[in-house]
Amino acid sequence: MEGGPFASDEVRAPILDSWQRSRFFGVDADRIEAPYNAEFDPHSRLVTAALPVLDRLAEALQDTPMCLILTDSRGRVRERRIGDKALHRHLDAINLAPGFSYAEEFVGTNGIGTAAENGRTAHVFGSEHFSERLQRVSCAAAPIRNPVSGRMLGLIDLTSWQHTASPLMVALVREAAADIEERLLDIGSERERAALRAFLTSRRGSSRALVTFTDGLLLADAAATDMLGPDDHRRLRELVADPEGLRAHRMLLADGRTVQVRGRPVEDGSADGGGAGFLIELRLVPEAEETVPRAPARVPRLAGVAGSSPVFQSAVGQLIQQCRQGRWTLVAGEAGTGKLTLARAAHRHVVGAAPFHVHDAADARAGTARWLQDVYRALAEDAGTVVLRHLDLLPARATAQLHNLLGTTAGRSGWVAALVTLDRA
Known part of the structure; x- marks a missing residue:
């Protein structure tokens, strides 16, 4: 890539994308600069679940030039066999080696870092590595996910010499990841397993939004996630405290819509017939079916924000709802209308003291690479709010790079708001 144009059809698409990210991160192709941090919990759920699988595979591979590696979700090596x-x-x-990070932003394209970045199995053979120092080896890595939440907990990697690599490495790491995930489920409480089984079984046969509650767990499908905010979760928990109310109940959501709620308890399968939690089905009630006229939802007053017109109050209400649900939001308005103030006020109202990062695209004029790197690191924290201010000032090429970067962090839990100034002089 440093030598000039090349035929992109000669390189696999995932590798080409990873090379471009590696260049964006400023990775040195001639040196390995992996940061080191030896602090980690050797008794974590991930390590506890993975050790028997690693030991079994290591014994089977002991006479082969293969290495098994376990990392956390950010590519930091925790175990090696x-x-x-x-x-x-x-x-x-x-x-x-243990303690070093093999995230793409530090060492470029590699099985561990690329699988972590894409959230799916990756295989990188020999010369496909961005760094020349890595091209003597080949590797395949698969994500390990929490079987309940689906969140990535770590990765398992198989590395060999380049000349002894096999496509079967991909199948092996996928199988190993599945074995570790099964052990993670076994380690979980019987109540969590019963709740998960009920959730998965009901999801296959229902077209409605589904939610499962236990004491410390909430499972929601995509429809329920889009429908409910934190206030709605609290209201549902109040309902499950009185199971009689779940047989047939209508509930007003925080955004003013009405849902039909039906629920049932989930038993944990124990001899004493203990309860594992509650499985709830939600159906939006069309306005034509509502027997009571819908009252307009009261928009809270935000500290430091003035404005009482219906249009302004509607915008405030929408912004609060977007922030609550973690939906990425575009805020457009004329210069001086207080877009940043409104975003900050909505953030404080919804999540309080959580981190609030502002990245002004006007600063990218001094160097888009550094600006994009700072944005990536803020997004990678997976918490709090990230505001991209004056996005209309971002150069076209950097806009395309930002689009790719946002795609790699689309699963973050925090809020992202982009601010655009209309009719800029």
Whole structure:
């Protein structure tokens, strides 16, 4: 890529995308600069679930030039199993060892970092690595997910010499990841497993939005996630405290819509017939079916924000709802209308003291690469609010890079708001 144009059809699409991200991160193709951090919990759920799987596979692979690696969700190596002395020395030399991070932003394209970035299995063979230091090896890595929430907990990687690599490495890491996820489910409480089984079984046969509650767990499908905010979750928990109310109940949502609520308890399968939680079905009630006229939802007053017109109050209400649900939002308005003030006030109202990052696209004029790197790091924190201010000032090329960057972090839980000034002079 440094030498100039090349035929993109000669490179697999996931590898080409990863090379472009590596260039964006400013990765040095000639050196390995993996940061080191030895602090981690050796008794975490992930490690506890993975150790028996790693030990079993390591025994089966002990006479082969293969290395098994377990990392956390950010690509930091936590466990390594390797029997081949030459490969052991080489991996030490390139810092593919416990405590070092193999995230793409530090070492470029590689099985671990690319799988973490894309959230799916990745295989990188020899010369496909961005760094020349890594091109003597090949690797395949698969994500390990929490079987209840679906959140990525870590990755399992298989690394070999480039000349001994096999496409079967991909199948092996996928199977190993599935084994670890099964053990994670076994480690979970019987109540969590019963709630998960009820949720999955009902989801296959229902077209309605589904929610499952236990003492410490909430499961929601995509329809329920879009429908409910934190206030609605609290109201549902109040309803499950009185199971009689779940047989047939209508509930007013925070956004003013009405839903039909039907629920049933989920038993944990124990001898004493204990309850695991409640499974709830939600159906939006069309306005024509509502027996009582819908009262307009009261829009809360935001500190530091003035305005009482119906149009302004509607905008405030929509912004609060977007922030509550973590929906990425575009806020457009004329210069000086207080878009940043409104976004900050909505953030404080909904999430209080959570981080609030502002990245002004006007600062990208001094260097888009550094600005985009700062945005990426804020998004990667997966918490709090990220505001992209004056986005209309971002150069066209950087806008395309930002689009790709946002695509890699689309699953973050915090709010993202983009501010655009209309009719800029």
